[in-house]
Amino acid sequence: MRVHWLQHAPEDDLGCIAPWLAARGHMVTRTGLYEGGPLPALSGFDALLVMGGAMNVDEEAVHPWLVAEKAFLRAVLADPGKRVLGICLGAQLIAEQLGGSVGRNRETEVGWFDVQLTEAGRGFDALSEWPSSMPFFHWHGDAFDLPAGATRLAYSAACDQQAYSYDDGRVVCLQFHPEVTSASVRVWLEHPQTHPAPGPFVQAAGAMRQDIAKFAAANRLLVSLLDRWLDLNRVV
Template sequence: MNNATVIRHLAFEDLGTLESALHQHNYKIKYVEAGINNIIGIDANTDLLIVLGGPIGAYDEQDYPFIVDELHLLEHRLQADLPTLGICLGAQLMARSLGAKVYPGDYKEIGWSPLELSVEGMNSPLAHLAAEHTFVLHWHGDTFDLPTDSTHLAASSKYQNQAFSWGKCGLALQFHPEVTACGLERWFIGHACEISTTSSVRVAQLRQDTARYAKQLEQQAAKLWQAWLESL
C-alpha cells in the first residue's frame, strides 16, 4: 500500500473526489492539519504529497510560520521530482517554492467557468476537463507567475496561470477540480464572510451554478485523477 500525505488548511476543504481515486489506487491517506500538526515531521519521501487550499496567502509566513515548513518540504520534493499535487493555495506554494512570485490578483475569481487548456494541457490528464459542458470551480484572489522550466497547462478567462506541471510528477492546479455539490455547502458556510464582502458573488448564484455544473465536474474529475495517478 502506498502512502498519501495530505496537508489541509481548512477542515471543509478536503480531498473531495480525489479521495475515492486514491483508495482505488491503493493509497493510505493521512491528513496533516496545518497549524496543528507538525509539518516538519512529514516524511520527505512519502509516496504522494497533496497540499490543499485555504484562505491565507502563500506569502503570509509572518502570521502563519508553518508556511515556511511547507515551502521547504515542497522544494525538496519538487527538486527530487517526487509525486506532488497542489490545489489552489497548494499550487501557489508550489510556484513560490520553485522561485516564482505569488501575489494578490486584480480581482477575486470565485465561481464556475471553463478552462482554456494549452496544447500541453490537452496532452495531459487535464484533457478530461475539456469535455463539453465541463466547468470547474475557481475560488482565489491571489495568482502567481509561471515558474521557470515548468509547463503551462491551463488558463481561465480571468487568469492566465491556472495550472502547470513540473517534471514528471508535479502538478499544480489553481482551480478546484476536487469539489462536490454536497461538500460545497460547507464552503458556503465557512467562506460566508468572503462571499458577503465580494460584490459580484452571492450564495444563491453559487448554489445554482453548483447544481448545474458539479455533477459533470465530478464525473470528469474522476477521469482526471485516474489518469494522473496512473502516470506516476
Template sequence: MRVHFIVHESFEAPGAYEIWARARGHNVTFSRVYAGEPLPAQVSDIDFLIVMGGPQDPATTRETCPHFDSKGEQALIASAIEAGKAVIGICLGSQLIGEALNAPFAHSPEKEIGKFPIFLTDAAAEDVLFSHFGQRLDVGHWHNDMPGLTPDARIIAYSEGCPRQIVAYSDRVFGFQCHMELTPEVVELLIAHSENDLSRAAEFRFVNTPAALRAHDYQAMNQVLYTFLDKLAARCQPLTA
C-alpha cells in the same frame, strides 16, 4: 500508493481528491496543520503529495497565522519534487509549489468564487494527462491569487478572470488554482466561512451567490479530475511498485 494531504483549514477540505484516493484503495494520511498536526519529517513514505488551499498566501508569517509554516511547506514540497514524487497543489498549494521552485505567487486579475469555464491551451493538447479535458471545462473557483511560473512551466488552462488556472511544472508536478475537488459538502463549508465575500457578490464579475453555489453540479468536473489522477498515478507507477 501512499497519498499524503496537507490541509490548512477545516473548510478547505480535500473533497474529491480524498474520495478518489479512498475509492482506489490508496493509503491516505494527513497533516491537518490547523489542528496542530505536523508536516511529514521526510518524503520517503509518500508517493503523492497533495497540498490544499487556504485563506493564507505564501507570504503569510507564523506571527500572523501560527499554524501555517509557509517556509516549512515549501521545503517539504521541494524535497518531494527532488525525489520524483507526484505533487499537486490546489489554490494556496499551487502557489506554494511555485514558491518552492523560486517562482513568486502573484495576485489574480479577478476574484473568482463559483463555477466558471477554464480554457485549455496548446500545451494541454500535448499532454495525455489532459486529453480528456476538452477545450473548455466548467470548474470550481475560490481565490484571489495565482501561482508563479518557472522558466519551464507550462500553462495548461486559463480562465477569463485568471491567466494561470492549471500549471504543469514538470510531468509529475501540477498546480491547480481552480478547485475541481469541490463537492456540495465542501461548498457548504466554504460558504459558512466566506459570508463576507459572498455578501458582496454583486460587486464582482466572477463571484456567485450562495444560492448559485448550491445549485451547481460538481460531479462532472469531479469525474474529469478522477481520470486525471488515475493517469498521473499510472505515470508514477514505477516509483510506487
C-alpha cells in the same frame, strides 16, 4: 501507493479525492498544518497532495507553520521520485517554491467560470479526457506567475494561469477547484471571513450550489486526471 496530503484549514478537505483514494486502495496519511501536525519523512510517501486554504502564501506571521511547509515542499519538489499535486493555495505555494511569484490576481474569481486548455494542455496525457473548455469552481483572489521550466496548461477569462505541469508531469498544479462538492461549497459559504467583495467574476452564493451536475462533471474530470497522473507506468 502511499499518498500524503496537507490540509491548511478544517474546511478545506479532499472533497471528491477522498472516496477516489479509498476506492483505488491507496494508503492515505495527512498533516493538519493548522493543528500543528508533524510533516512526514520523505521516505514515508510516494505522492503528495497540497490542498487549498483561505490564507495567502506570505502570511507567515499569522500562520507560522507556512515556514516549515515551504521548506518541506522544496525538499519534496527536489526528489524526482515524488509526485506532487497542488490545488489553489497548494498550487501557489508550489509555484513559489519553484521560483515563481504569487500576488493579487487582476480579478477575484469565485464561482463557476470556464477554464480553457492551452495547446500544451490539450496534448497533456493526464488531461486527455478533458474538453478544451469546461466550467470549474473557483475561489481565489491571488494567483501565481508561471515558474521557469513549467508548462502552462490552462487559463480563464479572469486568470491567465489556471494550471501548469513541471518536470514532465511529475508536478501538476491547478488554481481552480475540481475537487469540491456541493457540501464543500456549503461549508465555505458558512465562513463569513471567506466571503469576497462583489465583482464581475464573483458569483452569487445561491448560484454556486444550484447546479449539482456541474460538481459531478468536474469531479469526474479530476478523477480521470488522477488515474493517469498516479499511474507511474504512464508518460504524462
